[in-house]
Amino acid sequence: MRTGTSQRDDQRQTAQQRRKELLEAADRVVLRDGPEASMNAIAAEAGITKPILYRHFGDKGGLYRALAKRHTDALLASLRAALDAPADDRRQRVEATLDTYLAAIEARPQVYRFLMHPADHGQPEPEQGFDVGHHSAPLLRRLGEELATVIAERLELGPGGDEVARVWGHGIVGMMHAAGDWWLRDRPCARGQLVHHLTDLLWGGCRWRTTGSAHRASEAPAAPRVRLAARP
Amino acid sequence: MRTGTSQRDDQRQTAQQRRKELLEAADRVVLRDGPEASMNAIAAEAGITKPILYRHFGDKGGLYRALAKRHTDALLASLRAALDAPADDRRQRVEATLDTYLAAIEARPQVYRFLMHPADHGQPEPEQGFDVGHHSAPLLRRLGEELATVIAERLELGPGGDEVARVWGHGIVGMMHAAGDWWLRDRPCARGQLVHHLTDLLWGGCRWRTTGSAHRASEAPAAPRVRLAARP
DNA sequence: GACTGCTGTTACCGCAGGTAACAAGCACGT
């Protein structure tokens, strides 16, 4: 066994390499055909047959998990960078982070679709694909938890602050996701606009400026004006 | 054959009635077996066979769409009620709405799972089910648009306000959804707590109280203290 | 040469969604 560098290591290395190749092939297929790509298609793209895929990744979930991890890690890294980047104030940092996320999903919507809605049962029905929906994906969880720790670090929330931070983390991530998802489809405005609107919301936008129809006019003390005019 | 209950009566019923019965049967199955219920199972529960289901609903998506519409409409109605209910201030109304949503998904998680993540491929793997995710479902879109109109009505946002309202609508709904999804699984706190934390967030919570680690200490002017201690 | 561990294959299973094709009951217009 232990003789020299050995065949075992070589084998493992080639196995890793092979795995990487397979992942890249899978990536290509998923990006081309969408998340509903079949194992057969992926195997064909890789120039092999199904059982090999299963030997490497166990089952379809395993493959998709591995595939998702790469993209998730990449996205998370850039988000962390934006979150840690120097900025004049927190608002700028928040805007930068939101913008990073939105830029990512804008640049590679296919990847985004795969990470978020991998179960879309194909686009044979380009109509009002009801899809019966699907749900939020572990990526969102990871993002939520990640953001929660950052919030807990950065804001001093006192006792019970961890709980608050987690709620806020998941809430903010959900806001970002839903708004991004909707924006990506309807494209109602420029990215920068969306970022500003979302930051306004996070900055308590829906707190001020009540209309007369509400019971008490304004409970906002010295409300810092909401910015909503179009910006250059 | 196998008249079972009452074939004669069934025969007399109109297509609409039959459809309703089928939907109710499907509902039962989905609530029992989860969203991955097969057409065969649903047909069996209804005491008939597959082709009939297909005649009534076209395909599985049609059935699920019809099924989802009922629950969606119901949920939406109660949300609208909460949103329109009399309250002392807007914060109370927001809290009531959030609480209504969370109470609904808490009371009937199966329905919620069906509406939001109907594609969950079963729970044969209670482990770290990566699931590869799924996505947000039209219900969220509908909620987002709905809330957007309410926001546009209730807050006077000036020119371009409709755009802001839509962004906020979808953002808030996403926040609610993601936080609820996470909360429903981890149950880290009582529902009321979650509601308060989320409202704090919406009220601009993440704006104040920066820690020293950040670059500039505090840009919050006369920060109204964030409420986060446990409340009765 | 026998053994091991990897690569790869073909051929199959079970089950899902979905679709003929055909059989029965009832309502008619003649």
Added chain:
DNA sequence: ACGTGCTTGTTACCTGCGGTAACAGCAGTC
């Protein structure tokens, strides 16, 4: 009475998917 047509139901099948034997080569090691 009769056929015609509609609806409701059936059985039996197709396709394609995820997943799994079982077997065939081809290293290097003892």
